[in-house]
Amino acid sequence: MRRFALPRLPALAASTLLALALTATAAQGHGTPAPEHGHGARAVHDLHFGSRVAVPPGGTARATVHCPHGETPTGGGGAGSDGVHLVASTTHGGDDWTVRGFNGSDDAPGTLTPFVACAEHGARFGGNGPQTTLAPGVNGSVSNSCPSGEVVTGGGWDTSDDRVFVTQGIATGDQWTVRGANRTGDGQGPSVTLMCSDRPHSQHTGRQVLVKPGQTASATAVCPPDEVPTGGGGSARDDTFLNGSAATADDRGWETRATNTGTEPQTLYAQVICAAP
Numbered sequence: 130m131r132r133f134a135l136p137r138l139p140a141l142a143a144s145t146l147l148a149l150a151l152t153a154t155a156a157q158g159h160g161t162p163a164p165e166h167g168h169g170a171r172a173v174h175d176l177h178f179g180s181r182v183a184v185p186p187g188g189t190a191r192a193t194v195h196c197p198h199g200e201t202p203t204g205g206g207g208a209g210s211d212g213v214h215l216v217a218s219t220t221h222g223g224d225d226w227t228v229r230g231f232n233g234s235d236d237a238p239g240t241l242t243p244f245v246a247c248a249e250h251g252a253r254f255g256g257n258g259p260q261t262t263l264a265p266g267v268n269g270s271v272s273n274s275c276p277s278g279e280v281v282t283g284g285g286w287d288t289s290d291d292r293v294f295v296t297q298g299i300a301t302g303d304q305w306t307v308r309g310a311n312r313t314g315d316g317q318g319p320s321v322t323l324m325c326s327d328r329p330h331s332q333h334t335g336r337q338v339l340v341k342p343g344q345t346a347s348a349t350a351v352c353p354p355d356e357v358p359t360g361g362g363g364s365a366r367d368d369t370f371l372n373g374s375a376a377t378a379d380d381r382g383w384e385t386r387a388t389n390t391g392t393e394p395q396t397l398y399a400q401v402i403c404a405a406p
Contacts, residue, residue, distance in 0.1 A: 174246055174247065174251060174406055176244070176246050176357075176358065176380050177194055177197075178243070178244050178375070179192060179194025179195075179243040180194075181241065181242045182240065182242075183241075184210075184213050184240060186236050186237055186238060187235055188232055189216070189229060190229070190232075191229045191241075192207065192230075193226070193228075194243040195224050195225045196247035197247060199249055200224065200247040201223075201224055202225070202226050202252065202254075202324065203248050203282040203324055203326070203404075204282055204283015205220065205245040205283065205375075206243075206244045207230070207241060207374065208242045208375050209230045209239060209240070209242075210240045212388070213233075213239035215229075215371050215373070215374060216229050217229035217286065217287045217288060218285035219257065219286065219287045221254075221257060225245070228242075229241075229291070231291040233390075244375035244376065246358060246376065251282065251326065251359065252282040252326045253279070253324070253325045255273065255275055255323030257321070259271055259273060259320065260289065260320035261319065261320075262316045262317065263310075263311040265312075266312070267311055268296065268308065268309065268310045269318065270308040270309075271307055271319060271320065273321040274323075275303040275325035277303075279327050280303050280326060281300040281302070281304065281325060281330070281360070281402060282325065282359045282402060283300075283360015284300060284322055284360060284362060285298060286309070287322065288317070288319050288320070289319075292313045293310065293311050294310045294371075295307060295308070295309050295319055295370065296308050296310055296364070296366065296369060296370060297365065298371070299400050300400065300402055303325075308364075310368070326359075328404060330402055330403065331356060332400060332402050333350050333351065333400065333402075333403065334399070335383075336348070336398065338398070339394055339395075340365065340388075340397050341389060342391060342393065342394065343390075344389055345386060345387065346386070346397055347385065348363060348384070348399040349383065349384045350398070351377075351381055351401065352381055352403035356403035356404055357404065357405075358382060358383055358403055359402050359403065360401075361376070361399065362383075362385065362399075363399040364398055365396070366391075368390050368392075368395065369387045369388065369389045371385065371386070372388055373385060374386070382399075383402075385397065385400075
């Protein structure tokens with residue numbers, strides 16, 4: 130199973146090359162015309178990893194990746210190395226996706242790589258928030274929903290402190306839910322980043338994997354053969370913190386990675402959100 134420590138940089142993904150080829154063919158008057166935009170129209174999606182940044186021991190770092198000109202995110206995520214937890218995976222409505230990673234190691238440097246799924250007119254930014262405030266040592270969730278007639282294309286989160294760790298970011302129909310664990314000494318918590326569309330999307334969950342205490346594991350979910358990822362996430366138990374959430378190496382699904390910081394075995398599963406290209 131691919132580990133996030135080796136993201137694809139900076140070559141274009143196969144889906145990106147396909148999208149460029151289709152655009153060029155349509156522009157020359159050959160083959161299928163470019164799809165119309167508007168309600169219910171399909172959008173060509175492409176997937177991009179950004180540049181890897183270093184995360185110092187006990188510190189944090191940010192990394193941002195931009196969509197190509199004329200495109201905006203449908204979803205996103207990132208990849209932290211072992212010990213680097215994704216305490217933010219978000220956009221603020223522009224053409225970019227930003228991740229923030231906290232390195233829980235006292236002596237080992239880590240890395241962080243951002244990821245974004247893009248499309249022209251592919252999604253509507255549903256906003257940042259709400260945020261919930263959790264008491265010290267408490268785990269809890271917060272959700273936001275797309276307007277009536279729209280569904281989630283992808284989502285993310287932010288946290289009010291780098292020691293609020295995320296255990297879940299997942300869609301259910303028109304709703305995106307984030308669950309966090311407050312490991313600070315005062316009231317802090319996670320917030321929601323929501324992406325929506327009126328176009329058809331499907332949501333698929335992969336099989337659960339076991340994460341032993343002190344270990345890191347990956348789980349994957351796969352799109353149907355005629356669809357591509359627009360976003361995704363995953364879900365783990367309360368002491369198992371997400372440190373990776375991005376498209377799989379073949380661009381056909383989603384991989385979620387998490388570290389079990391507790392004393393009991395926990396489970397992890399991935400979710401992918403898909404649409405026809």
